[in-house]
Amino acid sequence: VPGASADPSRSSHRFDALSFESTPALRAYVTGGIVGLIAGLAVGDPTPAILGTVLLAIGVIGLIGGITPDVVVAFRELPGTVTEEDSFRFLLDFEARAGAKVMHLDLGVKGLELLAVDGAARLLDESTISLVQTGHPLVIEVEAVSRPWGRATIGPVTVRSDSPMGLLHRSQVVGARHHISVIPTEIQLRTLLDPLETNLHVGDLVSTRRGVGSEFADLRPYQDGDDPRAVNWRVSSRAGDLWVNERHPERNGDIVLLVDGQVETGTGLETLVDRSVRMAAALLHAHARRHHRLGLITLDGLCRWVYPGSSEAHRRRLVEQLMGVYPGEVLWEAAERAVIRAAHRPSLVVVLTPLADPNMAALIHGLRRSGVDLSVVELEVEAVLSPPVGEIRALGRRIWALERDRLRQRLVSEGVPIVTWHPSEPAGVPLAALDQWRKTWRRRLG
Amino acid sequence: MEEDMAATARLTAAMSVAGAAVLALSVPLSDVSGIAYLIAWAATAVLAAGLILGFRGAVTAATVSLILVLAVVSTFETPSKIPLWAFAGILAFTIETASASFVHRALVPDPLSLIVRILTTPVLVALATQVLVLLLVGAEAAGSLVRVAGMASVVVAAGWVARVWGRSVEGLG
Numbered sequence A: 001v002p003g004a005s006a007d008p009s010r011s012s013h014r015f016d017a018l019s020f021e022s023t024p025a026l027r028a029y030v031t032g033g034i035v036g037l038i039a040g041l042a043v044g045d046p047t048p049a050i051l052g053t054v055l056l057a058i059g060v061i062g063l064i065g066g067i068t069p070d071v072v073v074a075f076r077e078l079p080g081t082v083t084e085e086d087s088f089r090f091l092l093d094f095e096a097r098a099g100a101k102v103m104h105l106d107l108g109v110k111g112l113e114l115l116a117v118d119g120a121a122r123l124l125d126e127s128t129i130s131l132v133q134t135g136h137p138l139v140i141e142v143e144a145v146s147r148p149w150g151r152a153t154i155g156p157v158t159v160r161s162d163s164p165m166g167l168l169h170r171s172q173v174v175g176a177r178h179h180i181s182v183i184p185t186e187i188q189l190r191t192l193l194d195p196l197e198t199n200l201h202v203g204d205l206v207s208t209r210r211g212v213g214s215e216f217a218d219l220r221p222y223q224d225g226d227d228p229r230a231v232n233w234r235v236s237s238r239a240g241d242l243w244v245n246e247r248h249p250e251r252n253g254d255i256v257l258l259v260d261g262q263v264e265t266g267t268g269l270e271t272l273v274d275r276s277v278r279m280a281a282a283l284l285h286a287h288a289r290r291h292h293r294l295g296l297i298t299l300d301g302l303c304r305w306v307y308p309g310s311s312e313a314h315r316r317r318l319v320e321q322l323m324g325v326y327p328g329e330v331l332w333e334a335a336e337r338a339v340i341r342a343a344h345r346p347s348l349v350v351v352l353t354p355l356a357d358p359n360m361a362a363l364i365h366g367l368r369r370s371g372v373d374l375s376v377v378e379l380e381v382e383a384v385l386s387p388p389v390g391e392i393r394a395l396g397r398r399i400w401a402l403e404r405d406r407l408r409q410r411l412v413s414e415g416v417p418i419v420t421w422h423p424s425e426p427a428g429v430p431l432a433a434l435d436q437w438r439k440t441w442r443r444r445l446g
Numbered sequence B: 001m002e003e004d005m006a007a008t009a010r011l012t013a014a015m016s017v018a019g020a021a022v023l024a025l026s027v028p029l030s031d032v033s034g035i036a037y038l039i040a041w042a043a044t045a046v047l048a049a050g051l052i053l054g055f056r057g058a059v060t061a062a063t064v065s066l067i068l069v070l071a072v073v074s075t076f077e078t079p080s081k082i083p084l085w086a087f088a089g090i091l092a093f094t095i096e097t098a099s100a101s102f103v104h105r106a107l108v109p110d111p112l113s114l115i116v117r118i119l120t121t122p123v124l125v126a127l128a129t130q131v132l133v134l135l136l137v138g139a140e141a142a143g144s145l146v147r148v149a150g151m152a153s154v155v156v157a158a159g160w161v162a163r164v165w166g167r168s169v170e171g172l173g
Helices: A023-041 A046-064 A233-239 A268-289 A311-324 A332-341 A358-369 A391-413 A428-445 B002-025 B034-053 B055-074 B084-106 B111-141 B142-172
Strands: A012-022 A071-076 A081-083 A087-096 A104-105 A112-117 A121-123 A126-134 A138-146 A150-155 A157-162 A168-183 A202-206 A215-221 A245-246 A255-258 A293-299 A304-309 A348-353 A373-379 A418-421
Touching: A023 B055, A023 B084, A046 B055, A046 B084, A071 A168, A071 A215, A081 B142, A087 A104, A104 A202, A112 A121, A112 A126, A126 A138, A138 A348, A168 A215, A168 A311, A202 A255, A233 A245, A255 A268, A255 A304, A268 A293, A268 A348, A268 A373, A293 A311, A293 A332, A304 A311, A304 A332, A332 A358, A332 B002, A348 A358, A358 A373, A358 A391, A373 A428, A391 A418, A418 A428, B002 B034, B002 B055, B002 B084, B002 B111, B034 B084, B055 B084, B084 B111
Parallel strands: A081 A168, A255 A293, A255 A348, A348 A373, A373 A418
Antiparallel strands: A012 A168, A071 A087, A087 A138, A104 A126, A104 A157, A112 A138, A121 A126, A150 A168, A157 A168, A215 A245, A293 A304
């Protein structure tokens, strides 16, 4: 939710570790000082002893000045969700009662980049700011930009300061880690898939059932208890008896997205996961506007699912789960059971998959057999793979392509709407094709 | 930014090796100073190798070696080419720049504080060394003016240490 404050409960692992690190200079001063004193005694000349005394004194002073008190750092007005490549601002509260004047604060950002800071601070790099502490609380306004979609984190803050002579580095890790969901840039979808069955909540879909609504369904003779406003007076005057209009109620539907992130890393197939997530984010956003209940199943290193729901908190949970998708391989035995449980009637299950794993085809087959309304967007694999080197590899690639084609044809023969999405096509193209397929199929079924 | 960091580390490393080379060149050339000369240049080589290879102990090794060189040279009749305060100042400069080179391989440099630190500590070390030399000479010569200056220096130094100590204790409270 852009602009919302970060929920403290979403912070994890409070850190408060203090450590000191001596510089090479400190070790050199102390060791050199001791050696100088001993050498002065050995050679019977005060010259090395004088130098040793001075070096030792510098080392001791450097040690004394390095002890500084705790600092307090806290983030304020952190957004829970931001769109990728968007800049946003948040506040950083800083307080240190005494100690070193110049401090470096590594804000521990991942998936973000600091752009600018206001106030007494100075930006050193994409994660670190430098400030001069005055002994009074400071409020620093920080501008950051989000990087490609995913889960960004900020904190804990590593506060680094030097002793007055710079001989001792003091490093303190303070604060908590905050999570920010970076969602992909919104894709405008002109066509959306409608579920065949609706549920009982009010929505935009015209239900096949009869009830209170605006869409005309049929005529029937008047029965006791019928609303007089439903009487069709024109038909009734011709028939000589009372007839009433029957209407279709407007209902919403359940949409479950199944995002398949099971690709082998290092093969260039990671871009398929990126496209799947972008498409899923667009679908979630578009269907949420139509008041559908939304569910999500992600298959990557883990099988995670969220049952259909429609509250704001529920949508936030969906986005967080979707942004956590990364390429990986799931345990199929557990995943299959979980998917069957989460993707049940009357949901429309939209599967986003490269269909690279026969287990995925088997899963779709299982869902189809259990009567689940589903549609499959198959992400084109060949276009993102580098050309095979050598005859053996080319042959292997051809066999693999044939195997995938066989799986696709098998699903098509079972009546599963499946469309291949090429990388050059916008996201609306496969959805339009699927919508056309489903309408034709529905007409064919009558 | 990484290139800047690397540039800072390289620059300070070169300055450090240059300082060590100056100290090695300050060793007087005489018939008996060969071993001191050798140790001084070995220390410079060790420092250079440590800075290139990222071995932090090289700073300590070079410092100890150069102090041993000073100890050996102090036994010669031929005096060093530079006074003790200059030797101390250049040694501190060598240590500070070498240390800064290591530190700024990992941390983003703050140019102002870096320059201030590299320049301040050698000046302090040189001044303190000269004060101690004067104290020593004063003790030997028993001159009242030198004694007064020496005592004043001790009082000032003690006051400075007490101030730093007081601040750190106040900070802890």
